[in-house]
Amino acid sequence: MTASHASRAHAKLSASGSKRWLSCTPSAELESHFEETTSDFAEEGTAAHELSEIWLKFRLSQIKSGEHKKLWEKAKKGKYYSPEMEDYVQGYVAIVLERVSEARKRSKDAAVLLEQRLDFSAWVPDGFGTGDVLIIADDTMEVIDLKYGKGVPVSAEDNSQMRLYGLGALDGYGYLYDIQTVRMTIVQPRLDSVSTEDLPAADLVAWGDDYVKPRADMAAAGEGEFAAGDHCRFCRARSTCRKRAEENLELAKYDFREGSLLSTDEVGDVLGRIDQLQKWAEDIKKHALDQAEKHGVRYPGWKLVEGRSNRIYSDRDAVQAALIEGGFVEDKILTPRELLGITAMEKAVGKKKFEELLSDLIIKPVGKPTLATEKDPRPELSSAASAAADFND
Numbered sequence: 560m561t562a563s564h565a566s567r568a569h570a571k572l573s574a575s576g577s578k579r580w581l582s583c584t585p586s587a588e589l590e591s592h593f594e595e596t597t598s599d600f601a602e603e604g605t606a607a608h609e610l611s612e613i614w615l616k617f618r619l620s621q622i623k624s625g626e627h628k629k630l631w632e633k634a635k636k637g638k639y640y641s642p643e644m645e646d647y648v649q650g651y652v653a654i655v656l657e658r659v660s661e662a663r664k665r666s667k668d669a670a671v672l673l674e675q676r677l678d679f680s681a682w683v684p685d686g687f688g689t690g691d692v693l694i695i696a697d698d699t700m701e702v703i704d705l706k707y708g709k710g711v712p713v714s715a716e717d718n719s720q721m722r723l724y725g726l727g728a729l730d731g732y733g734y735l736y737d738i739q740t741v742r743m744t745i746v747q748p749r750l751d752s753v754s755t756e757d758l759p760a761a762d763l764v765a766w767g768d769d770y771v772k773p774r775a776d777m778a779a780a781g782e783g784e785f786a787a788g789d790h791c792r793f794c795r796a797r798s799t800c801r802k803r804a805e806e807n808l809e810l811a812k813y814d815f816r817e818g819s820l821l822s823t824d825e826v827g828d829v830l831g832r833i834d835q836l837q838k839w840a841e842d843i844k845k846h847a848l849d850q851a852e853k854h855g856v857r858y859p860g861w862k863l864v865e866g867r868s869n870r871i872y873s874d875r876d877a878v879q880a881a882l883i884e885g886g887f888v889e890d891k892i893l894t895p896r897e898l899l900g901i902t903a904m905e906k907a908v909g910k911k912k913f914e915e916l917l918s919d920l921i922i923k924p925v926g927k928p929t930l931a932t933e934k935d936p937r938p939e940l941s942s943a944a945s946a947a948a949d950f951n952d
């Protein structure tokens with residue numbers, strides 16, 4: 560069965576939120592008291608999924624060229640369509656077609672299914688999701704997921720969303736084929752990232768039975784212990800969740816040693832806590848402003864006031880006409896026309912043309928030094944002091 564992108568319903572225990580409710584089982588019940596919101600990024604992602612489906616169906620001969628043209632023309636009129644999106648989607652489609660052709664080499668009867676509803680309710684109450692692409696060939700089943708965001712690369716390794724899709728695929732089609740391996744792949748065309756996890760089908764089922772099922776039952780019943788962590792970022796209760804507040808205030812408490820100044824070790828420790836504290840503080844501020852502005856909530860000691868603003872022209876054409884009339888020449892009152900910035904240019908002309916025409920004209924200046932944790936993959940820079948010491952040596 561195929562599912563439309565815009566109407567991809569969200570189950571209470573959704574695959575995309577599984578990292579959260581598996582780590583903090585009562586969050587699913589707590590979240591249900593908050594409205595589900597959508598964002599421009601989510602809608603842009605939906606548009607990219609729709610466009611990729613149109614192209615995949617055509618390239619896989621599931622629709623004829625007349626229907627493809629009609630659907631494509633309609634997609635091109637969409638709010639989020641751009642030459643840049645077209646390029647990224649074509650990149651994703653090429654990767655999927657590569658996987659399909661590899662599968663066909665293994666088995667000429669390889670099955671390719673698009674937009675399949677994957678039901679994993681055998682492990683998670685009412686659990687289902689949508690697999691963008693499902694390829695079944697020989698003893699291997701591959702689930703491919705397009706992620707159109709350009710935030711951070713998402714790994715398919717140990718990824719609970721992909722594993723739940725894998726379980727759903729196995730449950731839905733496993734009885735037709737002798738599946739030994741489930742391959743789960745995430746493609747992020749805007750980050751040039753493709754990540755895959757291969758898991759023996761038996762191990763995936765054991766993960767579902769031993770780890771997911773008991774936790775999903777607890778989550779559905781609103782039971783278990785609250786547990787804060789990175790997964791709080793996407794929780795609808797994140798701004799006012801007591802557990803998250805307690806954890807962050809605990810983080811902020813610091814057992815300082817004697818002395819008027821912090822030691823290097825102490826500064827290092829505090830650095831490790833700042834990002835999480837900052838995110839939590841921003842969530843609280845955003846939530847409080849939203850409540851005060853939209854729902855009239857008053858917080859003791861705080862009031863809603865008008866923010867600072869800068870002067871703007873009410874009618875730019877009238878301003879220009881008045882200045883010319885007043886005897887000023889255009890060179891004096893108009894700024895010269897400027898090139899678009901790099902991101903806007905890439906969006907305007909498309910990634911392919913951008914690379915074709917401008918690749919030799921784009922440079923990447925050396926970035927300003929920044930502090931990162933030791934796990935960060937970038938090589939360590941030598942500081943001015945250690946460079947001087949090296950020189951003296």
Ligand code: SF4
Nearest residue numbers: 583586787791794800
């Ligand atoms: S904010 Fe974090 S700790 Fe609180 S319910 Fe959500 S996931 Fe659990």
